[in-house]
Amino acid sequence: MPQPTEHTYQVNRRLAIDTLEAGQGEPLLFLHGAGGLAWDPYLDALAEHYRVIAPFMPGTSKSNDISQVRDLWDLVLGYYDLLDALDIDAVDVVGHSMGGMIACEIAATDQSRVKRLVAIAPAGVFDIDNPMPDIFAMRPRDLAARMLVDPDSPIAKAIATLPDDVDDQVEVLIQRLSTLNAAAKFLWPIPDKGLDRRLPRIKAPTLLMWGRQDGLIPVAYADIFMAGMPHAHLEVLDQASHLVQIERLPDALRLTLAALQGPASTAA
Template identity: 60%
Template structure:
């Protein structure tokens, strides 16, 4: 698997972002979720065809300046500042969970800068009658059961098995806590920050991918996104939960490549 390089970008006077990057070709921005950023097989495969930029959320890893960002609007502008610093006018965006929410916000805020949008099980909506899981109240064992269909699978082991070395184990736990703390600023107490009223502004071709057995954000939310995003395409993938891009890696890669390369987006199937 192609391995990334971590670069440090001063995106504005208050925020510096650590960005994992690999590959050559058309630029692609990957926005991670509240579970953190991992250079996984999905990103490794994408880097074979695209120039992948995967920034750590401010407050996570070596990304700093979280205290200067007061709300989701400030976070969206920070990611646009990152594109400015990278001298990228417009870009394809893939976002997982909270990252999908941020990608949608970016596409709604400045449609001219987002070429294509691919949210994977995005957060950002909330239905009181069918609520998404509260990740901030879950112990690791419950979270593992919610985000991976088979908690005994290789994917689950890769995501949730702690290192045997005590120092490495402590570092992983600290990183997990800091990631959740940073994400809470934009997702807690409810992830609904009004995105539903802005989705109609998205102009970019949009493909949403969702695992049919998503145990964290119910698959019914996919229909809510489809009702609000103009001409959105939806792919529901069986035998997958919230980490569908890893649980069903070949199918997700196929859909991703077709979507990013299609002249006629009806070709995505």
Template identity: 40%
Template structure:
């Protein structure tokens, strides 16, 4: 049995009310052990082998970002300011009873994780940022996923968009209704997170990263065409106790495209 063929813990769903009851977050939970808060990227939350493997060692809490579900798109309009969204997610962490969880964030979720760690330095026990957004250099432009066409999207996300891993990750369900729901969910997810990233994903995070106190691992695919891998050193230069893990033959989703390589580096760090 291979790593990805192990019996995968099935997540249950919880809800948590935040922002004085005006916003309800749906949270997928699985596993046992110390808490781990996972913040998903712009394309939405998918419970994949990476999260299942983390759930073998941790209790994984994975909230859906407001509006990223096709069934609850209006939630995207409850909070418009990124700083307020950071406060809402810190409130959610407390409501869930998480004490110094490991915080793992990817893409937009990496930006949100970094903001949480900067605003609330005592919140994360450790911090893992996977291809995080949030910084900008004119000589290293970051692509905008929400503006990409369906044909452009695979090449922005994967080093080898025609490979089996990418094709499986991008495939919609065979059931027509489920396929429509999945497509709508991705559109809403890109739009809901995109309003905090457009026109550039720079909301002043660079000036706040010195506040991050948790040990931090920055994971990046060497061939990332959405956010160049040079940003890994940008983040590392701004976070005191940090290390960089560059993943070979990988694009913007190293935990998917190079599952074993990325997981090994992350597990070594978390030990």
């Protein structure tokens, strides 16, 4: 298996981006969710076919402070700068969770930079009108107030009434989210104020991948993306949740490679 190595790129005067990279061949940009960067078997498998470039989400590595990124567009432009620093004109992009949402924004903002797109259960917490919060330093109820569109939604109420004991908050929140999702009462909104309207701009052939048992982002959320993405294909895998690429690795890898080996965007 290719062993990932860490690199740091000073992509502009203000922002440095750390990456893990492994493999050879055509470049592949992999964007993680807000949980940070974990090199996993899915990336191992992709690195057997591509030069995988996996940036740390700014703010989750020791060398990058979250204050470096002011909003969603700042982060999108930072990834364009990263491609420039790597001397890459156009690239295949795979993104998971928040990384999937950002991958969609990258493909929508400049159609020439993304040849093919794979978005795995994409979702986001960005608000383009406010600075990006340090989500790892906020109490859950403060984070909910910052990131949720509807303060009266079931999910907002579930977070607002969490116990004060920090050790119990995560466990209770997971239980409540599972209950809300099972009752079909929770559909995560697109809280960045307009991604749904920008989705039709994406010209890259796109694979959307979801796990049917996703306890975080319900499969119904895919309908928002499919309604606005004429070049998208949806695959929903049973017996998998938000980490479908880990829980159904062989199937997720097969679908990903098929998507990445298909026709590229004519805008690239």
